[in-house]
Amino acid sequence: MAKRIVINPVTRISGFMEIDVMVENQLVVDAKTKGNFFRGFEQMMVGRNPFDAIYLTQRICGICSTAHSTASSVALEDALQIQVTEIGRYVRDIIHGCEFLQNHLRHFYQYTIPDFVKLPEVSSIYQADHTDFRLPKEVNDRIAKNYFSSFEFSRLAHQMLAVLGGKVPHNHGIFVGGYSMPPTADKIIKMKSILQKISDFINQFALPDVYDIARFYPDYFTLGKGPGNLLSYGAFHRYKNLGTLYVEPLVYIGGKTESFDPNFITEDIGYSWYAGKSTYKPLETMPEPEMEKKHGYSWVKAPRYKLLPFEVGPLARLWLSGDYRKGISAMDRTIARVLEAQKIAKIIGVLLDQVIPNHSVQQEWQLPESAVGVGLVDTTRGSLGHWLKLEQKLLSFYQIITPSAWDFSSRDTNNIPGTAEQALIGTPIANTEQPVELGRILRSFDPCMSCATHVYMPGKEPKTIQVFG
């Protein structure tokens, strides 16, 4: 007999998401991931001073604001035909790298660990709602202790970011040209000192902890695979003197790796609440909302590459760079997140050694009357794109496709489910009263629904929101 399971809210993520699945004979036979709120940042950008995009698009997301400042400044450099210097790239990538560290530690310990580790109920929020805790007491207690320590280290990663960013969330340090104020020796050494503490924590605690969890929950190596298509716009790559420190722009499709071509990116609105052309390119059009749409069930649209859903994020990057090829699953994704934190810490160390102090990259930037710009960057959760147009020296068009839109897309016109939906379909549910598998698989992707559901399209006002699809 089929049983419907709805989880809303999926807690311990950034933003708000609902899971809606059908279970038959203890197996998930259908799954929908739904974005249930929106604010509409793209429309907000129209008519604004172009430089304001760097600060205002950060407000899409409290956990990955630096990513948006990076993508928007790269898109503006493209539109303004600014050749960013190598030092400009180094410092921007250092600031952005700090966000990877903060996000990965936060997501692994504070958002993922409570699924697998019984935390002491020192506060009411730690009361668990399931009983599938398998770690031996001494391992459980050790990781629970590290859970509380992790607050300090994710905080330190933000502190390192703020040394050059001024503050965070929502930094002031990233700008057109790379960075705003030149670093000084005291700041560079402060960051190196903090970086060492974070690296030690990753190596001595986070890595042993994730491997212990993997050891006691081995079934998660077989759960949550998804479509198996992987995508990266490239990260920490193609420096003039350093070459590629991490990963080139690549895709993994049908078991083969090939180079990435941005012309294959489309968005599809077959099952999301929009009307208009069902498939379009990012700079092409902005479809109208349509809540009465018969098959619509989410605000998250369906980004596609070669018309297929793709996974983005740490596992995709480590796979494409060749650093990790053990498998694609919920547990591989979580291990990849911690391994990537270790890798990013090393890269930040390399880049910090390249920084020249007291060197300004700022100018009186001139705005063209009209222009088009694209900023494609890989961020904590995966591939992020900002596409913008300028008219009369003001923003006239803004399109954003976030990593979480890739991972949590709705179905498309060809009825192909999104990446996370495919990861859920086929999952065995041991106890339908405590379907702990669903949240664990979803969190392995590190959902950021603040980002995924930022989209607003002008037009007719919808009458209702269909919460049950």
Added chain:
Amino acid sequence: MQQEYVLPPEPVSNEAIAKRLTDAARAEIHSGRLQKKNFVWLELTGCSGNIISMMNGTNPDLEYAITSMVNLVYSNSLMAAEGEKAIEKLMEALQGEFILAVEGAVALRNNGLYHVIGNWQGQPLTALQAAKMLGERASHVIAVGACATHGGPSAAKPNPAQCVGLQSVLDRKVIQLPGCPCHPDWFLGTLAHLLMYGEPEMDNLNRPLMFYSTSLHDRCPRKHFFDKGIFAKTLGEPTCLFKLGCRGPVTRIDCPTRLWNGYVSWPIEASTCIGCSQFGFPDQMAPFVVYDITRE
């Protein structure tokens, strides 16, 4: 014995003051004079960046706050439970006394259905319903960050989700902590004051004076350049950023002396102030960076 209360903020005394406040709170709790109150952190229509900012607090840090100052019963970002079992914690909190902190705006469009924060008994619970239900019954209500205090970025024109600040849907006093995000000290200091001494002294817009009393410009380390008329032409210069669009002169906040993220820096050490702790942010504070000031 109640310890002497010292008005912040000066940079050397930030941590000392925070420590004094929290040590006093801890002593009160340990002595039994103060019960750990239930505390609800509600994320509404925003970026969830204020809870991240709270986790960046140092003395008190969030770990201390939730173990020694209050009993945190609900947080979408942190709580172990999910689905209706999570919302159940929210409903249980309603039965007793609790302090409410809200981040994010309240989306009014479509009768609030532009933001569903969870399901309860099979029905959608909107941000609007949650704000009213909890806001009316809490012992104290604190709006944390720009979206909660006045709509903030969530209400930026054309305000697609028809967002408003929390005060607009509640007929009661709401303590206002504007900022994008709110500094952890502004919130945790206000919470400490509520727990130990009751409501802090506030201005006519319900902002605590201990954080929001003085203009940023008056304490800006670049102010002598302003006084001498020496203005930066690019962001990389150390002189006054006023002609690049800096909103320091109209912004009342203690950033220059408090500093951010473990007190290592603040926005003007990197770029212009964009007035994120002013009620008009973002629309009335834009443009944030301009090279031809005469254009505006």
